[in-house]
Amino acid sequence: MHRIDSHAHYRLDNNAQDLAFLRELDLKIVNVAVPLDSDGSWRKGQLPYYEDMYQRYPDQFAWVTGFELPGYKESPATYAERMIAHLQRDFEKGGAIACKFWKNIGMELKDPTGRIVLIDDAIFEPIFAWMEKNRYPALAHIAEPIDCWRPLDPNSLHYGYFSQNNEWYMYDKPHMPSHEVLMQARDNVVARHPKLPFIGAHLGSMEHDLEGIAARLDRYPNYAVDISGRTIDLFPQDSAKVRQFVTRYADRILWSTDAGMGPMAKSTPEKREETYNWLRGWYQTELDYYTTDKVVTLGKFQAKGLKLDAATQQKIFVTSAQHWFPGL
Numbered sequence: 271m272h273r274i275d276s277h278a279h280y281r282l283d284n285n286a287q288d289l290a291f292l293r294e295l296d297l298k299i300v301n302v303a304v305p306l307d308s309d310g311s312w313r314k315g316q317l318p319y320y321e322d323m324y325q326r327y328p329d330q331f332a333w334v335t336g337f338e339l340p341g342y343k344e345s346p347a348t349y350a351e352r353m354i355a356h357l358q359r360d361f362e363k364g365g366a367i368a369c370k371f372w373k374n375i376g377m378e379l380k381d382p383t384g385r386i387v388l389i390d391d392a393i394f395e396p397i398f399a400w401m402e403k404n405r406y407p408a409l410a411h412i413a414e415p416i417d418c419w420r421p422l423d424p425n426s427l428h429y430g431y432f433s434q435n436n437e438w439y440m441y442d443k444p445h446m447p448s449h450e451v452l453m454q455a456r457d458n459v460v461a462r463h464p465k466l467p468f469i470g471a472h473l474g475s476m477e478h479d480l481e482g483i484a485a486r487l488d489r490y491p492n493y494a495v496d497i498s499g500r501t502i503d504l505f506p507q508d509s510a511k512v513r514q515f516v517t518r519y520a521d522r523i524l525w526s527t528d529a530g531m532g533p534m535a536k537s538t539p540e541k542r543e544e545t546y547n548w549l550r551g552w553y554q555t556e557l558d559y560y561t562t563d564k565v566v567t568l569g570k571f572q573a574k575g576l577k578l579d580a581a582t583q584q585k586i587f588v589t590s591a592q593h594w595f596p597g598l
Contacts, residue, residue: 273557274598276300276591277409277471277498279530280331281319288531289330291546295553298330300526300595302409302471305336305372313338313356319533321364328365332598334409335360336370340393342382350396357397361406367597368407368469369397376412376452377438386447388455390462398459402466407595409496410459410468413452413475414438415503427502427571449475460490467594469524470495477503480515487522494594497586499528501556505573513576516560520585524594527556560586 278299282288292299301320306312313336320333337353340346360366371389379387387393389412401408417428418440426432432439440446447455453476460468470493476482477500486493504512516523529552534542558566563577578586592598 272296272298273525273587274298274300274591275526275529276524276595276598277302277496277526277528279304279528280323281316281533282323282531283533285323285326287542288534289327291549292330295550297553298332298598300367300591300598301331301333302370303334303336305338305370306374308339308341310338312336317360317364321360321366324365332367332595333365334368334370335364335366336372337397339374339379340381340387346393347396349393353397354400357401357406361404365597367595368409368467369401370471371408371410371412373411373414373438376447376455377414377440388447388452390455390458394459395462398463398466402463405465405467405596407467407469408459409471410456411471411475412456413449414440415472415475415500416449416478419449427506457486457490460486460493464490464492466492468493469594472496472498472528473500473503480507480511484515484519487519494522494524494590496524496526498526501527501559502568502571504559505568505571509574509576513578516576516578516586517582520582521590521593523586524591525556525560525586526591527552529553 273296275297278301280299280301301323303316303320304312317335323331324333335357337356340349357369376386376388381387389410415428417426418432418438420441422433423429474483474486474495483495529549531545531549534545555566555568558564559573559575560578561583562575564575565572566575
């Protein structure tokens, strides 16, 4: 069955071998840029790969662009005009299918007074309004898993990440916005722009709360979520409830992995094959979880597969992505 990985990060040099690998898995990849800074260096380091891969292999790749953070060295109106010009170029000439908003909004970005800038800040409103007018989708990674605001626990699904990336760990930073504040800011944008297709990356950073996700899907017809990197968060939850959730909202759920592969032009054949085998295992585990009732393992965690019906599989693996990302 052909599938779309709707949130991934592949930057390929040796296209012949890498393409053969992806075609072996029968995947179409949506590469997602990560807008890291205000000076545009992220754009120079990522977009040439993603745009070139799409231009050369449109049946294999699509891509999601982003925009620079405000540096507060220009007026808000000038900033918005400049970002919209960049985005217009990316959509109309580069073939981008959506725009990414990253977690640095709300968890890092500050204005000149030192105030943390949230996603619903007025400085971003002209960008959202322009995207809504043109029906360009937003893909937003706002906040982190809830464990980011809890004491470090070696048994946590996300202990490895937060124990090694303190800059994104908020429990010891009480001056930073809470998870609830970030979710409300995100919801404010979704509500203000009802005609803007808005996809919450990583299960909308509410992977611990399927009822909370469902409430938002019910409230906002323009809202959907991708699964990217959060299948493991479903493992500890009651499988019957997870199956019911995915089946009910399959039109609003996009399967994705957050997997990726960097340039490997200088890699040895052995290293390249090691990377392929690791990714093969990751994808097989993902597929086994959603399509079978096998006991599957991710890291040190295990769960019984959901064995979704064929219609639900078709939606989460293919048609939901095609609907929410027109052009796929």
